[in-house]
Amino acid sequence: MSDNAIAVSNLTYRHRPDSPPALIDIDLHLPRGSRAIVVGANGAGKSTLLQILAGKRLVSTQGTDIRIKGCDVFRDSPPGVTFLGTEWAMNPVVRGDIVVSAFLDSLGGYRHKKRRDRLLDILDIDLDWHMHAISDGERRRVQLCFGLMTPWDVLLLDEVTVDLDVLVRDDLLTFLKDDSETRGATILYATHIFDGLNEFPTHIAHMRLGSLLTAPASWPINDGSALISQFSSATPLYRVALEWLKEDRDHRKQLEDQGRKTRGARRNETIPSDSEIFYKKYDYSH
Structure with missing residues (x-):
């Protein structure tokens, strides 16, 4: 693990003891100086993972190993x-x-x-x-x-560029990339905005419903990449993220067909809800 800036093994996390796991058996290893983008739909567990790495959420360490710069994030909080x-x-x-x-x-x-x-x-x-x-x-x-x-030596970013205009965001990403390359610092960045990111990462990862489907794979895609079986070397990051998110949505719909709680409109309901009955009773717009 000494060659990795971030090393996570066997991480499963629940927000409450009686709730389903928000993270399931996560194994994630990032070398020093890398810049990794985490792709995943809302609720995939990206923010929870970053907060744990930052020491903001305590996890049971039995069988779990979470280290940054070789230090246990809970017992020996690393500087930088x-x-x-x-x-x-x-x-x-x-x-x-x-x-x-x-x-x-x-x-x-x-x-x-x-x-x-x-x-x-x-x-x-x-x-x-x-x-x-x-x-x-x-x-x-x-x-x-x-x-x-x-x-900083390790930077954990959770959607913090969402409020920035495109020019400031581009200048900031250039600064972060240069800083990472100059000082050998590491970045793990969860975002939903992929425009202008194609040249930024050295690795990309894919999370779905608490699981890490694609461990950080090298970017851009080359002949030895774990992504080459699914994408070509010319596929831009935006297209990769879009395909992964479509797969996530299709997977969730399959789970809904098997009994998972559905999202979206409830078209099969024939009985109006209590709120609908109440508001119709006092609807004077007609």
């Missing part, structure tokens, strides 16, 4: 790990009336001025913004600046 998720922007603390320059300094920005200033330019941040008076997208930019201005 940064996790950035979507929940940050909703925290009331970061929605207070504080000026961005003071906010970044309070988080140690003065210690990393060169990286901070480069990120301020990339993310197009106004240091005079007040955190309570800016948009969610602008607040997301501040989050990324504070999270990335300290050099």
Whole structure:
């Protein structure tokens, strides 16, 4: 495991003891300096996996081994790990009336001025913004600046580029790729936005309903790739993700035919619901 920045073996996780597993027998190994994209539908377990790797969710360690930089994430928390998720922007603390320059300094920005200033330019941040008076997208930019201005060895990203415009997102991904290549740092990135990502990853992985269907496979696809049996070497990442997500949807529909709770419209119901009866009774629009 010493050659891997991230190493997970035999990970099964339940949100509650009586609930079905959110993650099922996950084995994931990423070499140092790699950049892996995790593809999967909503509910596939991507966020849960990243939160566990970040030490934000405790798991039973019996038979499970979860290491970052060779350190057990629960018993010997490794330094140099940064996790950035979507929940940050909703925290009331970061929605207070504080000026961005003071906010970044309070988080140690003065210690990393060169990286901070480069990120301020990339993310197009106004240091005079007040955190309570800016948009969610602008607040997301501040989050990324504070999270990335300290050099990291392992970066765990959970959908944090969703609020960015296409230009800022492209500049940020270029920065992350250069940073990874220059310092040999590792990135594990869960996203639903695949435009402009084709040149970014060194590996891609596929999760479905808590299982890792395709362990991180090398990207781009080449003759020795685990993906070559399904895709050609010319297939772009967007097309790979689209095919995988279609397969996920078809698989879920098969499970629904076998008794799994269905999604979508309930066309076979002949008895109206209680709410429908109530609202029809007091519907004066006609």
